Amino acid sequence: MSASFPSDSVGLVTPQIATFESPLALACGKTLERFELIYETYGTLSAERNNAVLVCHALSGHHHAAGYHSADERKPGWWDAYIGPGKAIDTDRFFVVSLNNLGGCHGSTGPCSLNPETGRQWGPTFPVMTVADWVHSQARLADRLGIERFAAVVGGSLGGMQAMQWSIAYPERVANVAVIAATPRLSAQNIAFNEVARQAIRSDPDFHDGWYAEHEAIPKLGLKLARMIGHITYLSEHSMGSRFGRDLRSDQLNFGYDVEFQVESYLRHQGDTFSTRFDANTYLLMTKALDYFDPAGQHGGDLAAALAPVACPYLVVSFTTDWRFAPARSRELVNALLRAGKSVSYVNVDSPHGHDAFLLPNDHYEAVFGSFMRRIHVELSGEAA
Amino acid sequence: MRADLELIYDWVPEHARILDLGCGDGTLLAALAKHKNVSGYGLEIDPEGITACLGKGVNVLEQNLDDGLGNFDDDACDLVIMTQALQALRRPDVMLDEMLRVAPECIIAFPNFAYWKHRLHLTLRGRMPVSRSLPHAWYDTPNIHLSTFRDFANLCRDKGVTIVDQAVGSADHEGHWSSRLWPNLFGETAIFRVRRGR
Numbered sequence: 001m002s003a004s005f006p007s008d009s010v011g012l013v014t015p016q017i018a019t020f021e022s023p024l025a026l027a028c029g030k031t032l033e034r035f036e037l038i039y040e041t042y043g044t045l046s047a048e049r050n051n052a053v054l055v056c057h058a059l060s061g062h063h064h065a066a067g068y069h070s071a072d073e074r075k076p077g078w079w080d081a082y083i084g085p086g087k088a089i090d091t092d093r094f095f096v097v098s099l100n101n102l103g104g105c106h107g108s109t110g111p112c113s114l115n116p117e118t119g120r121q122w123g124p125t126f127p128v129m130t131v132a133d134w135v136h137s138q139a140r141l142a143d144r145l146g147i148e149r150f151a152a153v154v155g156g157s158l159g160g161m162q163a164m165q166w167s168i169a170y171p172e173r174v175a176n177v178a179v180i181a182a183t184p185r186l187s188a189q190n191i192a193f194n195e196v197a198r199q200a201i202r203s204d205p206d207f208h209d210g211w212y213a214e215h216e217a218i219p220k221l222g223l224k225l226a227r228m229i230g231h232i233t234y235l236s237e238h239s240m241g242s243r244f245g246r247d248l249r250s251d252q253l254n255f256g257y258d259v260e261f262q263v264e265s266y267l268r269h270q271g272d273t274f275s276t277r278f279d280a281n282t283y284l285l286m287t288k289a290l291d292y293f294d295p296a297g298q299h300g301g302d303l304a305a306a307l308a309p310v311a312c313p314y315l316v317v318s319f320t321t322d323w324r325f326a327p328a329r330s331r332e333l334v335n336a337l338l339r340a341g342k343s344v345s346y347v348n349v350d351s352p353h354g355h356d357a358f359l360l361p362n363d364h365y366e367a368v369f370g371s372f373m374r375r376i377h378v379e380l381s382g383e384a385a
Numbered sequence: 386m387r388a389d390l391e392l393i394y395d396w397v398p399e400h401a402r403i404l405d406l407g408c409g410d411g412t413l414l415a416a417l418a419k420h421k422n423v424s425g426y427g428l429e430i431d432p433e434g435i436t437a438c439l440g441k442g443v444n445v446l447e448q449n450l451d452d453g454l455g456n457f458d459d460d461a462c463d464l465v466i467m468t469q470a471l472q473a474l475r476r477p478d479v480m481l482d483e484m485l486r487v488a489p490e491c492i493i494a495f496p497n498f499a500y501w502k503h504r505l506h507l508t509l510r511g512r513m514p515v516s517r518s519l520p521h522a523w524y525d526t527p528n529i530h531l532s533t534f535r536d537f538a539n540l541c542r543d544k545g546v547t548i549v550d551q552a553v554g555s556a557d558h559e560g561h562w563s564s565r566l567w568p569n570l571f572g573e574t575a576i577f578r579v580r581r582g583r
Contacts (some may be wrong), residue, residue, distance in 0.1 A: 185542050
């Protein structure tokens with residue numbers, strides 16, 4: 001079986017579920033009395049338990065970051081390009097932990113789970129989560145796995161925000177942080193795009209104020225529109241242009257409103273696929289977590305003050321054509337770390353792929369990320385010796 | 386380590402907070418961190434240099450020196466080092482001001498255009514010198530502001546910057562008595578240690 005997987009793949013992986021019975025207090029004031037987290041691990045935890053790397057996922061991500069769930073799975077996990085034997089996050093060296101965040105729709109407790117108090121699905125009553133809440137829940141998972149301190153916490157986009165939050169909330173529990181294609185806070189434009197996505201979902205007649213499951217409906221149209229608008233912000237003008245240009249599906253204009261341009265067909269397809277595999281309430285919740293993230297907010301807008309607790313080196317990576325979280329947003333974070341006197345490295349990787357670049361193979365990105373991770377491993381080996 | 390870097394290494398005090406402009410593969414910062422407990426950052430734009438720095442655990446920032454040092458506060462560090470970059474900057478004089486804003490002291494090394502071999506090359510052949518320290522042709526050189534040992538000393542004087550130390554080096558380590566006597570003529574690389582104000 002395993003022979004059918006590429007040699008630099010972690011191969012067949014099986015998700016696990018951890019159940020937590022002690023309550024988790026949330027930023028919104030509510031408390032989750034019990035919750036489950038679904039997660040995967042790749043590689044082996046060392047005897048010293050010091051080689052664990054936590055991978056945090058982005059808006060529509062989940063625990064399945066690398067490898068395959070079955071021999072027939074068409075595509076590997078979402079960050080397979082960077083997790084595996086010999087890859088940037090080398091599973092021959094590191095023990096990688098990847099989970100689905102609370103509020104997700106891939107197996108961790110979320111809007112689709114049953115609320116034990118009501119016996120009904122949580123639906124729209126599931127508490128709105130924050131990045132800080134997620135980090136607290138991830139710390140519980142680390143406790144469960146016997147990981148006192150992560151060798152690194154890494155993530156792209158919303159995942160990068162979680163890595164940032166780890167270094168602020170648990171500075172003693174993280175030895176390195178990599179924040180990729182992220183931002184220390186969303187701009188008005190970012191929030192605006194999220195709001196359009198939310199309105200698309202909430203105004204879908206099949207949304208039923210979030211109780212669509214009880215009406216045996218799915219707000220497909222809303223989810224589709226939300227994904228279409230989101231997807232535009234993940235790509236660059238250049239990558240869309242080079243991929244689709246003004247190409248038509250047929251060889252002539254039809255003077256109608258059906259799909260004519262290839263880019264329309266692509267976006268509709270992306271939207272359709274997404275609308276059947278992602279939960280609307282989770283999407284709403286995840287976009288809110290994005291909007292709310294602002295560590296500087298509690299420090300009068302002073303990001304350097306917010307980062308004062310940080311006690312580990314940062315790697316910050318941006319991509320030249322990313323306009324969702326542009327390089328300037330990463331530099332805001334870098335400059336705040338400089339002002340706070342923290343260890344930080346910054347690389348602006350040349351890529352035509354916009355925000356999505358953090359998921360895609362790229363030699364320079366692979367080289368800098370891999371170099372950063374290898375140095376971590378060399379230092380761990382030094383500690384052990 | 387390169388000859389000019391070895392000299393600079395000796396000049397750096399222990400526990401200094403350093404900014405290395407054009408830090409290359411991070412050799413100097415890594416050695417200083419290891420043996421002199423120095424902390425700091427390197428600025429570099431070469432992708433291979435950046436990757437090498439990350440591998441050494443050197444803090445490296447991808448930042449073009451021509452964009453200035455605006456992201457560093459006044460007196461953000463104790464010492465700014467810049468080797469083999471001055472001559473490639475759009476405004477070396479502005480950079481000197483910036484360096485002395487960010488730190489009270491800085492060390493600058495650059496190829497001395499008045500080196501006797503360069504003079505000979507220009508005099509005898511009538512062409513722009515091409516040498517070990519200036520390997521490019523005139524049309525594709527990144528070195529757009531070539532200067533001499535004496536030019537830089539004059540710039541410091543005009544700006545009211547104090548020269549604490551000065552030296553010249555050659556690519557093959559050993560200093561020669563002649564370079565101490567006539568640095569502008571016999572120094573291949575000029576190295577200055579300067580301090581803010583008189």
